[in-house]
Amino acid sequence: MRNDPRVFSLPRWRPIRWLTDAGPDVPQEIRAALIRSLYGTLPIFAGGVLNTLAVSTLVAYRMPRPEFLLWCALEYTICLARFVVLIVAQRAAGERRRTPTDLYILLGLAWAGSVGYGTFISLVSGDWVVATLACLSAAAMVGGISFRNFGAPRLAGAMIVLTLGSCCLAAPFTGEPLLLITFLQIPFYLASMSVAGFRLNKMLIATMRAERESAFRAMHDSHTGLRNRAGLAEVIAVRSHGLAALLYLDLDGFKAVNDTHGHGIGDRLLQAVADRLRAGTRAGDVVARLGGDEFVIVTDLLAPAALTAFSATLMGEISAPYDLGLEHPVTIGVSIGIALAPEHGTDLDSLLGAADAALYEAKALGKSRVTLAAPRKVA
Template sequence: MTVMRRGFPASGWTAMPSSHCIFDAARRTDRVIIYVQPFPLTRLTEWLLDSRTRVPAVIADQLKNGLFSSLPIFLGGVLNATAVATIAAWRHPSGPFLGWLLFEIGLGLVRMTVLIHGKKRMAAGMTPPRGLSAILSCFWALSVGIGTSLCILSGDWILATIACLSAAAMVCGICLRNFGTPRLAATMVFLALGPCAVAGSLTADPVLPVISVQLPIFMLTIFSASFALHKMLVSWMTALADLERSESLTETILRSSPDHMLILEDDHRIIFYNQPEGGLAADTLIGRNWLYEMAEEDRPAAQRALDQARANQPATLILSLMPDTALAPELRKPRWFDIAINKTSDASGRLIVVARDITHQKKSEEKAVWMAQHDALTGLPNRALLQDHLDETLANVGRDMEAAMLIIDVDNFKTINDSVGHDGGDALLCAFAERLRAAVGEGDLVARTGGDEFALVIAASSVETVEQVAQNIYDQLRTPIDHGGRLLECSASIGASFIPRDGRTRSEIMKAADIALYAAKTGGRARLRIFEPGMMVEVERHQTMIALARQALTHDTIVPHYQPKVRLRTSQVTGFEALLRWRDHEGQLRTPDMVRAAFDDPALGSLLSERMLQKVLDDIQNWTRIGLAFGNVAINVAGADFRQGGFADKVIRSLNARQLPPSCIQIEVTENVFLGHGAGDVERELRALSDHGIRIALDDFGTGYASLSHLTQFPVDLLKIDRSFIQRIGTSTDAEAITSTVVNLGHCLGLEIVAEGIETAAQESYLRDINCDVGQGFLYARAMPAEAVPACLAQSETAGQIAKAG
């Protein structure tokens, strides 16, 4: 072994024995490269055991390990050589022959010991002493050659014949046993026959020198045969190794594959079956007819696929197969397979069937389809499945009424959901769904179409049948729903349409039921309404109002108009009420009655109020800028504006942005704003406005359901007597009494009183006599645009001066 230090020129490398290779790693950082030079004997044995044919390492090891195989040939060679040496020593007990015998015996024992030791190491997975075995083999061959040459030179032709025949036999054994290592075999043949050729040339007999010529030719032939045999063996072993690797790879692929693979004979018998791990034992299907392993109704399709594959056309099909009935019940579940069938490439005519288990995929698909057709919360069919069911029902009904569709809406669900939370709302919907199921027949469909809306499709040939189902629903809902110990009262509005009376298409039937539901909800809720053609008119009117309101907002055609409020004692204008007007697509000015439905829509009504507020404040800002003494402007506000929250902040911010005083506006609300679940929000918003200095007016007083306590609970500054009382002054003593009472009540509470709808001088005179503060109506002026307000105020000033002068 030589040690060389990297970092120096090649000419300066210093070689030294490895045992003297010592250096200080702390002081030197040069990398040390150690070259191991094998001993000459080691190089010799490696050369003997190698060959010019390049083979994989595994095969090379197998060839070299042949030194420790073929025990009969090994023992035959050792015993044969010992026997010849024994005969030679017996016939000629001389020193050379006795030495040969003893050497053969000793060498045989050593070689046997090495052979046994090598086999044990191979059994333990370790490398046997191949180099030692090769050297010992060469010594043995040389011993045979020297002994045989001694026999030839002895002049004992019987002994020479025996030795030569034995040597020939041993040469055959050498070639047979060591063809995996041709160099070693050639060397041993040379060592065994070389001395014989030399001995032949040294004899006195004139014929024996022929051996010296024949033996080299024989050795060359043996050499050629050994190397040819070695090459053939290497090719065979390489092919065998490749085949084993291929078979191993194929087996690994088969074991790793999730697919079932079968090979079928012409009669459809299974002759091979490879099944993924964890399945049935493969031999349970061997010899069975593949077609009989599937349901009878699936066999025709499978037969067609087999015929198609037999015609060299790949075939595929999807089948559901039932496992063997001998299995445990929990394993006897149908499984789905995606099957591909092809004909083998040989001439056997067999078919290869590859079946992939897609049961999990099928279940996933079925689950996905179910989820696509059902409501996740209640498990009921959803709108998509409802529509399909309606289409099927319409396709199968006759001319008479045979079915009905009911659309059911949970009354006040938003209020319930807000009070108990979303968990409570979900629990209510689930309980509601269960009670709907209990209220209908076995073949009827119950679906959830979204939110708090459900739909039924029931068998019904008369109005009585629908009414009976509705009564069953109301009976089911009569018992409160228990949610965590809290009882939830639940009612529903129901709209119904008949199939096919009310339409021949799905959309017509659903629209008719929707219209009937709208009629039920507007009629007071918790009731059933069955579609009638007259309902369509009201719905269309409602939709038209909504559309007109949206159009007015989109095109910004909302124009505030102002009706003056007159101080009855002085006949002077003390302020105005802002009234909504809008222009249609033809430019005609329209009143709020034509968009009345929009004010009931929470989102749309809020947008209308917001637009009016901003436009009124813009007009007030313009009047203020020119110094116009307009008093104040009353703005009507609906309950929905308060319940959305932040209304007072929005008004105050708008005033501040325009630098307007709070006294320039009043907020008018009706009595029903104080009622319902949002009364607390209304009170909070009104107090915020009042605290800021904005006066609050209670509009249409006397027509709603407000109690007198509301006048003290809420910050009210003005009472407005509804026009229905004012218009009957002079014709109804009851109206006059109510009007007089309201005026006195308001004054007692310190409130200012405004009378709406004054149209005659007699009405004005009566109101003045009972000390009503302010009047408003057509007697003074109709609502006017902002541009006409200055002229109105100027006229009012003139009228006031005339009144003072009179």
């Protein structure tokens, strides 16, 4: 599910939100993935739909009474509506537009209710063939509901009640006292499936949290929370065909602070620098830490004057004193080398190489300076 680029909208209607609620403190990304799982795929959808359409059609053919013809018409109408909404939702999700999630879930409930209605009228019809077909269809549908919708256990429970609850309602009208046992069977079945659904949902969320945290650690620096080299490479790869600037920052005076006051103070200083870089960059900028006291910023600012002004602002922010709990505030500086894409390359190594050369020049000129990489030589 994590590799599916489509984004399905979260429900907006309060009852639907309650039915699909993933629980407290669940990240938005995981909530979206759980909603995506409720849509399933066209083959899964077709399997369930063909079952109920075939059964309702055969039953209506065997017993062409108004109530069975109504059931058949309901099945075709609801399934067609669900198919259309599913196609619309999948296209909208692929284009990152709002999807009709509330309507899709509401139609799913209507489908379960239609199957329940068919089961009721089949049981009270007195025709054991019709009753058997309807009950087998309902049982098959409940199996699919339980398997596919454990991402929303309340929704699964509601659909099971709508589908099999009719067995309890029909039992007193069948003339078979033995069927009254359904008043025990169905509630116990619903309870057991609900418990299983909530447990599976809990396990699924825990697994998705672990995957999310693992992916974050793979792409981010554990100390500052900024992107690491792998995360930076991912950003550069995405922007490889666009225009961007890479600023390579190296702190001036950090080693002296670290050697004098210890690694604990040095780590706190790095975290403080990272916080200032986050605050000093724009929404579309990307900040990364390569290790030690080296940081990188990727920005779409390209004009030399704009880059110089941006760098000067960053240098001013980083050079301001840091209160790290020592007797006196700590002050450091920063030198910056700048490379441009695609002028100096489109991959991370090329851009870092050009920016590092510019950074070396800035250091040689007396530190706390900014230097733009020289144009690449054409062979």
